[in-house]
Amino acid sequence: MNKYYADLVRALNNAAIVTSTDLEGRITFVNEKFCEISGYSQQELLGKTHSIVKSKVHSKEFFEQLWNTITRGRVWYGEICNRKKTGELYWVQATILPIFDKDSGEIYKYDAIRFDITEMKKRELAEQKKASLYQAVIDSPDGFARIDIHGSFLGVSDAYCQLTGYSREELLTMNVRDLDIVDDEGYNSARIQYIIKKGYGVFESKRRCKDSSICTVQVTATYSPVDGGIIFLFLHDISRQKMAEK
DSSP: OHHHHHHHHHHHHHHOEEEEEOTTOOEEEEOHHHHHHHOOOHHHHTTSOGGGGBOSOSOHHHHHHHHHHHHTTOOEEEEEEEEOTTSOEEEEEEEEEEEEOTTTOOEEEEEEEEEEOHHHHHHHHHHHHHHHHHHHHHHOSSEEEEEETTSBEEEEOHHHHHHHOOOHHHHTTOBGGGTBOOSOTTHHHHHHHHHHHHSEEEEEEEEEOTTSOEEEEEEEEEEEOGGGOEEEEEEEEOHHHHHHHO
């Protein structure tokens, strides 16, 4: 049985950050995993509070709620962002348990088990950033479209539809050649090849709308090689500016 518990403790030490604190929050025990992740030695951590790894990401109220939970004898679960000795941030999934004295029934220490979830949080934050950027593009008054390397539409924003007068369903059956007003039939293909080669492009273009009116747009294009190649187009209507110039 002793070997069983020894193996269990060894496995826990390899996988989890384990600490104990007294009633004032001073650290009385740290395992090697905590030292490894935080960058602090045991000597630097013992006797200190967890403010030594405080990241300032969380509010004062966050820690007050945590402290109120465990001092009332309840277990606290949550995610905490900490700061390493180097200044680098890391995230943990924490479980903090009040430990009761078997004789007095009073809390005499707090044990915490934490798991490093930094990589998971990085992915979450990246997805949130991507979603925010996508929403900003969708909500933008400028037109946005995705086309393949042949110029066929793959996706368009509401603003692009309003700019051209075509519905999304109509545009998804069309090609940018159907809208661009150019004298040279090969101009569009050459421009697409330029964007693919350079990775981006900025140019002015005249577009024929569904009602036969003509608008002048400034196009910012970027190329991504994913899924066989996709070109992202951002269109800003400069028709009034061009009229003013004339």
